[in-house]
Amino acid sequence: MEITPDTHIIFTVAGIAVSATVVWTWVVMALLVAASFAATRNLTSDFAPSRWQNFLEALIGETRRQIADVSHHDPGPYLPFIGTLFVFIATSNLLIVFPGYEPPTASLSTTAALALSVLVAVPLFGIAESGLWRYLKNYMEPSVFMLPFNVIGEISRTIALAVRLYGNAMSGVVLAGILISIAPFLFPVVLKLLDLLIGFIQAYIFSVLAMVYIASALRARRGNAAPPPDSEPSSATNQSNEGV
Amino acid sequence: MEPHVVIAVVSILAAGLTISIGVIGPSLGEGRAAAAALEAIARQPDEANTITRTLFVSLAMIESTAIYCFVVSMILIFANPFWNAVLPKAGG
Numbered sequence: 001m002e003i004t005p006d007t008h009i010i011f012t013v014a015g016i017a018v019s020a021t022v023v024w025t026w027v028v029m030a031l032l033v034a035a036s037f038a039a040t041r042n043l044t045s046d047f048a049p050s051r052w053q054n055f056l057e058a059l060i061g062e063t064r065r066q067i068a069d070v071s072h073h074d075p076g077p078y079l080p081f082i083g084t085l086f087v088f089i090a091t092s093n094l095l096i097v098f099p100g101y102e103p104p105t106a107s108l109s110t111t112a113a114l115a116l117s118v119l120v121a122v123p124l125f126g127i128a129e130s131g132l133w134r135y136l137k138n139y140m141e142p143s144v145f146m147l148p149f150n151v152i153g154e155i156s157r158t159i160a161l162a163v164r165l166y167g168n169a170m171s172g173v174v175l176a177g178i179l180i181s182i183a184p185f186l187f188p189v190v191l192k193l194l195d196l197l198i199g200f201i202q203a204y205i206f207s208v209l210a211m212v213y214i215a216s217a218l219r220a221r222r223g224n225a226a227p228p229p230d231s232e233p234s235s236a237t238n239q240s241n242e243g244v
Numbered sequence: 245m246e247p248h249v250v251i252a253v254v255s256i257l258a259a260g261l262t263i264s265i266g267v268i269g270p271s272l273g274e275g276r277a278a279a280a281a282l283e284a285i286a287r288q289p290d291e292a293n294t295i296t297r298t299l300f301v302s303l304a305m306i307e308s309t310a311i312y313c314f315v316v317s318m319i320l321i322f323a324n325p326f327w328n329a330v331l332p333k334a335g336g
Binding site: 004070163167190 | 294297300301302305307308311312314315319320322323
């Protein structure tokens with residue numbers, strides 16, 4: 001049994017081995033691009049939008065609301081990054097309903113790449129919000145001696161982000177393989193159902209944690225001052241119309 | 245014993261111990277977190293959405309230690325790095 005799709009070579013192009021991870025990552029990306037392209041062709045502001053537009057509007061509206069809830073900021077600048085993370089991970093985890101599909105998130109390479117993009121995005125958003133000096137000063141916030149611990153925390157939470165997603169997706173694949181070999185009739189189906197739920201929750205958790213990390217970098221601007229008074233009413237109005 | 249037998253025995257035992265001991269702490273922690281969140285929701289049902297989101301995030305954080313143990317035990321069983329040092333000698 002293999003615990004990563006990296007070692008499963010599908011074909012070789014000019015001496016470069018193309019593993020199942022790369023192939024299925026491109027399949028997921030092509031699917032997302034094609035679906036987004038098809039959905040945004042005939043955008044309309046009528047009262048009766050198409051099904052795809054309706055779905056996309058619901059998805060984007062919900063993502064914006066979650067981002068605003070977590071960060072108390074305008075979700076605009078963060079929506080593309082967080083939304084892409086969520087949609088990519090959710091799609092690659094939900095496609096396990098198709099036989100023969102190997103989720104690219106079950107490879108540590110994919111999840112490490114996603115976590116590294118979060119590691120790069122956090123300082124970028126923080127610097128864009130509060131300026132380079134103010135952001136760097138945030139690292140020695142309680143005192144200068146906390147500088148190494150803040151840096152270690154930044155790195156270790158990135159590793160945690162990668163290993164958490166990898167462990168959850170890989171455990172689904174491995175457990176399904178074990179169960180198919182010992183109880184091949186009904187149990188694997190039930191486990192796949194649980195995997196669908198776990199995969200979706202993990203996509204949600206990954207993007208919420210990425211947004212929490214970005215929001216903690218944005219907080220450098222406020223420093224020790226009190227939180228802005230508009231944060232509470234906005235979150236209250238946001239929560240009041242939640243229908244989940 | 246041959247070195248690869250020792251490595252196999254130690255790896256399997258260590259994998260079992262890793263997952264069984266490593267899961268105790270996170271499961272107790274998750275139980276406490278879920279109980280506290282349920283109590284908070286019972287006290288303040290209006291804040292249920294915020295509490296649920298925070299609960300999910302904190303459950304993921306608590307759970308990650310158990311996931312580390314799972315990954316370590318899977319590596320010990322399926323991708324043991326010490327096999328490469330031993331297997332050529334045992335084969336030849």
